[in-house]
Amino acid sequence: MEGGVPGALGDPPVTLAVSPQSFQGSHGRAYLFNSVVNVGCGPAEQRLLLTGLHSVADIFCQSCKTTLGWKYEQAFESSQKYKEGKFIIEMSHMVKENGWD
Numbered sequence: 773m774e775g776g777v778p779g780a781l782g783d784p785p786v787t788l789a790v791s792p793q794s795f796q797g798s799h800g801r802a803y804l805f806n807s808v809v810n811v812g813c814g815p816a817e818q819r820l821l822l823t824g825l826h827s828v829a830d831i832f833c834q835s836c837k838t839t840l841g842w843k844y845e846q847a848f849e850s851s852q853k854y855k856e857g858k859f860i861i862e863m864s865h866m867v868k869e870n871g872w873d
Contacts, residue, residue, distance in 0.1 A: 776821060798862070802861060807832065810835070811832065812827045814831070816829040816846075826844055826845075827844075840862065
């Protein structure tokens, strides 16, 4: 599956490979990415999410500073360790290209 994160001020979208598994973001459906570009990262903080306690840092667009989701810095439950170092981006911040199939 591929999707793009919109750029600001006419920047072209960035195409990224995304996990086919759907996740829940703060404001709806989201996807887990192995890597992202043109994204800044805030300070890490502990949050109790649906899948347990995690240390996460908000991520934002480098151009417009819009918060896009978060980066998993640390998972405290062994079943969630696979998320460490990966990124959640909410669908509301993605551009649909070539369908979601």
